[in-house]
Amino acid sequence: MENLGALAIVLAFCFSVYAILASLAGKWKSKPFLIVSAERAVYSVFLLLTTAVAVLLYALIAGDYRLAYVAQHSNRAMPWMYKFAAWWGGQAGSLLLWAWLLSLYSTIIVFQNRRKYRDIMPWATSILMVVEGFFLLLIGFVVSPFEVLMQGKGIVDVGDGQGLNPLLQYWTMVIHPPILYLGYVGFAVPFAFAMGSLITRRKDDDWIHTTRRWSLVTWFFQSGGIILGAGWAYAVLGWGGYWGWDPVENASLLPWLTSTAFLHSVMMQEKKGMMKVWNMVLVSATFWLCIFGTTLTRTGLVNSVHAFAQSSIGHYFFTFLAVGIAATIYLILDRLDYLKTESRLEAVLSRESSFMFNNLVLVASCFSVLWGTLFPVISEAITGEKISVDAPFFNKVNIPIGLFLLLLTGVGPLIAWRRSSWDSLRRAFMWPTVGALALVAGLFATGVHHVYALMSFALCLFVVLTIGMEFVKGANAIRNRTGQNFAAATIELTHRNTRRYGGYIVHIAIVIMFIGFTGKAFDKDITAPVATGQSFHLAGYDMKVRDIQQGENDNYVWSRATVDLYTGGNLVKTLEPERRGYKASRQPTSEVAIWRRLNEDVYLNFAGSEGSKAVIQAYVFPLVSWIWIGFWVLTLGTLVCLIPPKQKLVRTVEPPPAKARPAVQEAQLTR
Amino acid sequence: MTRSFWSLALMLLLTGLCLPQSSTTYVTADIRRVGDRLACKCGSCNNTVATCQMLECHYSSPARQKIGELQKAGSSDQAIVDNFVKEVGLAALAAPPAQGFNLLGWVMPFVALLLGFAGILVYFKRFRKRAVRAESEPAPAIDEKYRTRIEQEMAEMD
Numbered sequence: 001m002e003n004l005g006a007l008a009i010v011l012a013f014c015f016s017v018y019a020i021l022a023s024l025a026g027k028w029k030s031k032p033f034l035i036v037s038a039e040r041a042v043y044s045v046f047l048l049l050t051t052a053v054a055v056l057l058y059a060l061i062a063g064d065y066r067l068a069y070v071a072q073h074s075n076r077a078m079p080w081m082y083k084f085a086a087w088w089g090g091q092a093g094s095l096l097l098w099a100w101l102l103s104l105y106s107t108i109i110v111f112q113n114r115r116k117y118r119d120i121m122p123w124a125t126s127i128l129m130v131v132e133g134f135f136l137l138l139i140g141f142v143v144s145p146f147e148v149l150m151q152g153k154g155i156v157d158v159g160d161g162q163g164l165n166p167l168l169q170y171w172t173m174v175i176h177p178p179i180l181y182l183g184y185v186g187f188a189v190p191f192a193f194a195m196g197s198l199i200t201r202r203k204d205d206d207w208i209h210t211t212r213r214w215s216l217v218t219w220f221f222q223s224g225g226i227i228l229g230a231g232w233a234y235a236v237l238g239w240g241g242y243w244g245w246d247p248v249e250n251a252s253l254l255p256w257l258t259s260t261a262f263l264h265s266v267m268m269q270e271k272k273g274m275m276k277v278w279n280m281v282l283v284s285a286t287f288w289l290c291i292f293g294t295t296l297t298r299t300g301l302v303n304s305v306h307a308f309a310q311s312s313i314g315h316y317f318f319t320f321l322a323v324g325i326a327a328t329i330y331l332i333l334d335r336l337d338y339l340k341t342e343s344r345l346e347a348v349l350s351r352e353s354s355f356m357f358n359n360l361v362l363v364a365s366c367f368s369v370l371w372g373t374l375f376p377v378i379s380e381a382i383t384g385e386k387i388s389v390d391a392p393f394f395n396k397v398n399i400p401i402g403l404f405l406l407l408l409t410g411v412g413p414l415i416a417w418r419r420s421s422w423d424s425l426r427r428a429f430m431w432p433t434v435g436a437l438a439l440v441a442g443l444f445a446t447g448v449h450h451v452y453a454l455m456s457f458a459l460c461l462f463v464v465l466t467i468g469m470e471f472v473k474g475a476n477a478i479r480n481r482t483g484q485n486f487a488a489a490t491i492e493l494t495h496r497n498t499r500r501y502g503g504y505i506v507h508i509a510i511v512i513m514f515i516g517f518t519g520k521a522f523d524k525d526i527t528a529p530v531a532t533g534q535s536f537h538l539a540g541y542d543m544k545v546r547d548i549q550q551g552e553n554d555n556y557v558w559s560r561a562t563v564d565l566y567t568g569g570n571l572v573k574t575l576e577p578e579r580r581g582y583k584a585s586r587q588p589t590s591e592v593a594i595w596r597r598l599n600e601d602v603y604l605n606f607a608g609s610e611g612s613k614a615v616i617q618a619y620v621f622p623l624v625s626w627i628w629i630g631f632w633v634l635t636l637g638t639l640v641c642l643i644p645p646k647q648k649l650v651r652t653v654e655p656p657p658a659k660a661r662p663a664v665q666e667a668q669l670t671r
Numbered sequence: 672m673t674r675s676f677w678s679l680a681l682m683l684l685l686t687g688l689c690l691p692q693s694s695t696t697y698v699t700a701d702i703r704r705v706g707d708r709l710a711c712k713c714g715s716c717n718n719t720v721a722t723c724q725m726l727e728c729h730y731s732s733p734a735r736q737k738i739g740e741l742q743k744a745g746s747s748d749q750a751i752v753d754n755f756v757k758e759v760g761l762a763a764l765a766a767p768p769a770q771g772f773n774l775l776g777w778v779m780p781f782v783a784l785l786l787g788f789a790g791i792l793v794y795f796k797r798f799r800k801r802a803v804r805a806e807s808e809p810a811p812a813i814d815e816k817y818r819t820r821i822e823q824e825m826a827e828m829d
Contacts, residue, residue, distance in 0.1 A: 239723075244717045345795070360787040367779075371776070379767065385761055387773060388712070389766060390766065391718060392765045393766035393767070
């Protein structure tokens, strides 16, 4: 079976090389049959890689412990869903996931556009297959998932494996990596179309129209992957952290920030024909940051708890990055004449300028995260001394930038396109500002003196009010005209411009997440060694250990504490944190017990024991549930954005003012 | 019988493994204040000595103990931090010191932000200049030529 899997990968590599050559030759020699042949090669790559995936999954689930990958990342006692998840639990398998998803995306793109964009498609296909070929080169010839264990000249069956890392044996880990990869890999598609558009010297925005929904869905997957990872860290690692500014976490955030900037600035190109070069830069940066993130997890460039075992593939990744980025920069610079803006900014106080500031802050945030991630390497290379750049650095640098971005989230949507007046801004922002200031005063009076927390809450309310007023004003206008009730009018309003109002819902989701992040300023914790029957106190809760039990199953042994929570003498909840010791890996993990509520989570970790006492780490995390709620609202907003609107977006490129026209003409003549 | 014995032995071993036995150094407010300035160097987290919650962490647990002992001996916060830097190097700090080359680490994100702002302002200024120039410049000769021709043609029509 392993030979079938390995052969499928090698054949897929050959087909991807063929697809590149046939596409280019077909375009160059104007031979449509070669282009169609290249597209069929893309389908073949997908079928071959699906075969390889099926072989690997069969080996994992059936327990073929002759394969090194299966022996290292699976064992007999694991439930089948974790055996399935072992597919991406190691270096070679995760690269196979990357390659398989890209082949799936390429197949969808080629099929969808088999009769459209015939001039761009051969180039887009070639670019997708170059990326595909790179990953197939790695898993075909450098780190194969189908290597067998050898002793001398004989194949060895070790009988059972080491098992998946116990920390990864959690349900979100079954879906977090594929969803994150759906995001990472998906950004290859808009990038391929953008480059195809540049190569074919097209001045239109077809690449944007084709990939707009694709970019949005990919962005959503990237967001979902990040949030699921945060949820996993919160529920599994035992100390309630959901974001630790680890280099690998940062690597997932970088393309998310640039793609968020892209989703905003792309509207400028669609509506006004502006920022064409900038959009090319953003879509390219997003794709290469995805490759950079993949590089970071696999090369040992920086230390990370999430990194795969180091291997020899680092040189391949760095070469691919260097060549790819250089080619992209050359292409953009060479085609600047085709990326000229179609209209000019009319006023500083306009939606256009707010998009520019929004993009600036997002890209600055991306730069600061990238800079902080790489600074230990840069500093050591220059000064020769190792330094640490941990959470305190990232928090100090990024919290102010994040708050500024939150402010723009509220301000931007209320500024009109082309030109806005101070008077209209005053009318739009007066009540949200008053509300935010009143909230600050109220919170301060009740004892909240944390400056960033006060700013964050105030800005959250400000944004909610500004966006809420937009919905209310729009819905009232429809209600007055049609006589519908308010709910129906709101739905009608949203349906008329799903992109705009879906975007507002996404903004609300970000606000909700910020509420959750802000709760971090008020965390409380205690670590208490307690015997059965003893109690301890934290943040208004009396916690009493009622019982401690032990047991085992095929996969692990466990110890479980039963802890009763009392407030005001009344039993309000019983939690059962558990400690596990996995037999195969001999590694302990915690199964924390969480009482999730909107105002705060009570979080108990059975951390160990001291003699006859259980050591319980207890935490109260205010508002943390809002982060996860925010994700569901973000999902809703994204879905609304994807619904076709009743009103189509119309480009409003304004001619220059009559008096200015001669000067512009003259400038064009003398250029 | 032998199999049951080994199963029981393995279970006891693993239970022992998942229930660490030695004492823990808990984080007091004083320890947290200093520990927040020091990086946990255990290699499996990016937390500080104060916020690393891993029980029996081979770095942060002894570090907290040491902070507590130095505080009892009357050392100031800065002296304790300096002591860690002397032993571990600058890597002991949770964030690089804002001096020498490492100052660049702190200022670059904000310099980038300011440069971006400056870039946008320059863009605005150039645009405004262009608009003003367009309004203030005398009409170019080409307009005059067209105007003359239009007047001629209108006259011919009359």
